[in-house]
Amino acid sequence: MRVLFYQSMIEAIRLFRNFAYIFWTLVTPLAFYILYTKVFLTDVDNPKMWQAYFLMSMTMFGMMGGSIIAFGVRIVSERQLGWSKLLQIVPIPGITLFMAKIIGQTIVHAIVIVIMFLGGFFINGIELTLSQWFACGVWILLGTLPFLALGTIIGTIKKADTATGIANLLYFPLAILGGMWTPMQFLPETIQKIGKLLPSYHYGNGAWQVVQGGAPEMENILFLTSYFLIFMLISTYRRKKKSLSNVEYIS
Amino acid sequence: MERVIELQQITKQFPKKLALNNVSFSINKGEVVAILGPNGAGKTTLMHIMLGLLSPSAGEVNIFNQPPHKRKVRDKIGAMLQDVSLMDGVKVIELLQLFTTYYSNPMPLQLLKQLTNLSETDLKMRTEKLSGGQKRRVSFALSLAGNPELLFFDEPTVGMDIASRQKFWRTIQQYAKAGKTVVFTTHYLQEADDFANRILLLNQGHLIQDGSPEAIKRNVSRQIVSFLTHSPFPFPAFKKLPYVLNIYEKENRIMIETNNVEETIAALFAKNIRIKDLQIEKGRLEDAFSQLTNVEELEGNII
CATH class of the missing domain: 3.40.50.300 (P-loop containing nucleotide triphosphate hydrolases)
Structure with missing residues (x-):
């Protein structure tokens, strides 16, 4: 337990010190948020609603980046740099160290969410009830699970450069097709059909519903849970296959 | 143990x-x-x-x-x-x-x-x-x-x-x-x-x-027997001995490379050669290593 706690804290601290990570999960989404709600004013019927809606979109956009890119690529580079080799010979089960990574990441995500929400509150004076804020926060935090699972698949890629490339290729289409940038109803119909099959849309829709006074739809929960399970299955399979082949350099 | x-x-x-x-x-x-x-x-x-x-x-x-x-x-x-x-x-x-x-x-x-x-x-x-x-x-x-x-x-x-x-x-x-x-x-x-x-x-x-390390060095067959002598040394007679691999002079010392130290010393006494300051140089680990692995280039002597 003590190891799990300490390791999780260290993982969280490492993320905070990682400039690229904070840039992509916090600075960029916040900057885009200000840009699209303060600078380029979109002509919408209900500006207050748009501001709250887009705050959720951008927060989730950051979460997805943190989970797919930062989390996944980090696993690869730690393996490539040999650090994880040393961790294999300490008397701590791999699962504990893996859990600590997830917990550390979740701690940072929670703090990023709070900062984003505070940003929205102070920049645009968004008016949501306390339970709406809370529900959105919890949804956004829990909803990262399928994307973290996707990150663990990225983590099985051999080279960090390849992993970064593939992560980016997944991240931006997922975000755009899922309606994180332009709300779903303004996208062409074909795109909408594809988008509604993606985890990003169901992730987004849960929070959008809450902002509009509703609750996440059952369909959203089912989609995200299924994606989570499928991604975990793939990543477990790939890791198993890897450890079985057990090929290392000789010297 | x-x-x-x-x-x-x-x-x-x-x-x-x-x-x-x-x-x-x-x-x-x-x-x-x-x-x-x-x-x-x-x-x-x-x-x-x-x-x-x-x-x-x-x-x-x-x-x-x-x-x-x-x-x-x-x-x-x-x-x-x-x-x-x-x-x-x-x-x-x-x-x-x-x-x-x-x-x-x-x-x-x-x-x-x-x-x-x-x-x-x-x-x-x-x-x-x-x-x-x-x-x-x-x-x-x-x-x-x-x-x-x-x-x-x-x-x-x-x-x-x-x-x-x-x-x-x-x-x-x-x-x-x-x-x-x-x-x-x-x-x-x-x-x-x-x-x-x-x-x-x-x-x-x-x-x-x-x-x-000592045991492995001992496995190196080549050892060097060296000494000082005032009398002229009968090089040809010693070169003929089967266990003598090489003989040369270095800094006034006669150096005999041999794979049988005991026989070499016995021969010295048998031929009545007056020797001083007898030294037996055991093989070095480098020699053992290259002899045993047939590796020519060695990365040693760094310290």
């Missing part, structure tokens, strides 16, 4: 190479063992198998009478591996602290700090900002974090300057005196000769020698 490591008929087959071929040995508590061999001999593979990082294709390996991946084993071992960078985004002191939480009987943090030989300011530095030598010292401290009974070092002194190297070996010697077991691989024959009390010599996946 308490048995710490036991390998039975270990074979490791990689897709394109047989890295280890039927290697067996056991190591007792308190031994300092060097694994020597030319590049590609299987040193690192052997070490990875003992650490449980690789599983052998055949054979059995036990550390403290248990398979190496067991948690109880891991709690009692420490290692410094090749090509392992430190965790980034943490300060040295945080990393040391983290590692002490992993073990049931950790080394006191104060002691670990001393081992890194870093100043208080350096300890607060991020690991990625350290120099190569500083990183090695932190790795060394991490290997000792669990106050291990058994230590593995894969090419430990590569990239260390002379001062760090000496400090490293001093610490290891203290550790061995306290009854701990140390296994290391090295390219530097001198290190093996100076610090190990046993050498395992690998060549192309085979364990070809296992013994003390």
Whole structure:
């Protein structure tokens, strides 16, 4: 337990010190948020609603980046740099160290969410009830699970450069097709059909519903849970296959 | 003697190479063992198998009478591996602290700090900002974090300057005196000769020698008998002797290279040659190494 706690804290601290990570999960989404709600004013019927809606979109956009890119690529580079080799010979089960990574990441995500929400509150004076804020926060935090699972698949890629490339290729289409940038109803119909099959849309829709006074739809929960399970299955399979082949350099 | 490591008929087959071929040995508590061999001999593979990082294709390996991946084993071992960078985004002191939480009987943090030989300011530095030598010292401290009974070092002194190297070996010697077991691989024959009390010599996946440095040197057949003499030396008569390999003069001394010291000396007395200051030069470890592995180029004499 003590190891799990300490390791999780260290993982969280490492993320905070990682400039690229904070840039992509916090600075960029916040900057885009200000840009699209303060600078380029979109002509919408209900500006207050748009501001709250887009705050959720951008927060989730950051979460997805943190989970797919930062989390996944980090696993690869730690393996490539040999650090994880040393961790294999300490008397701590791999699962504990893996859990600590997830917990550390979740701690940072929670703090990023709070900062984003505070940003929205102070920049645009968004008016949501306390339970709406809370529900959105919890949804956004829990909803990262399928994307973290996707990150663990990225983590099985051999080279960090390849992993970064593939992560980016997944991240931006997922975000755009899922309606994180332009709300779903303004996208062409074909795109909408594809988008509604993606985890990003169901992730987004849960929070959008809450902002509009509703609750996440059952369909959203089912989609995200299924994606989570499928991604975990793939990543477990790939890791198993890897450890079985057990090929290392000789010297 | 308490048995710490036991390998039975270990074979490791990689897709394109047989890295280890039927290697067996056991190591007792308190031994300092060097694994020597030319590049590609299987040193690192052997070490990875003992650490449980690789599983052998055949054979059995036990550390403290248990398979190496067991948690109880891991709690009692420490290692410094090749090509392992430190965790980034943490300060040295945080990393040391983290590692002490992993073990049931950790080394006191104060002691670990001393081992890194870093100043208080350096300890607060991020690991990625350290120099190569500083990183090695932190790795060394991490290997000792669990106050291990058994230590593995894969090419430990590569990239260390002379001062760090000496400090490293001093610490290891203290550790061995306290009854701990140390296994290391090295390219530097001198290190093996100076610090190990046993050498395992690998060549192309085979364990070809296992013994003390002295015993391995004794296996080198070539030795040199040298002496001073006032009388003219009958070179041709000695050159004819079957066990004499070469004779020459060096700094007024007659040097006889021989593979039979006793017979050579007997011949000297038989021929009534008055000799002074007789010396017998035993073979050097370098000679043993090259003779046994047929490797020409050697990376020795660095210290």
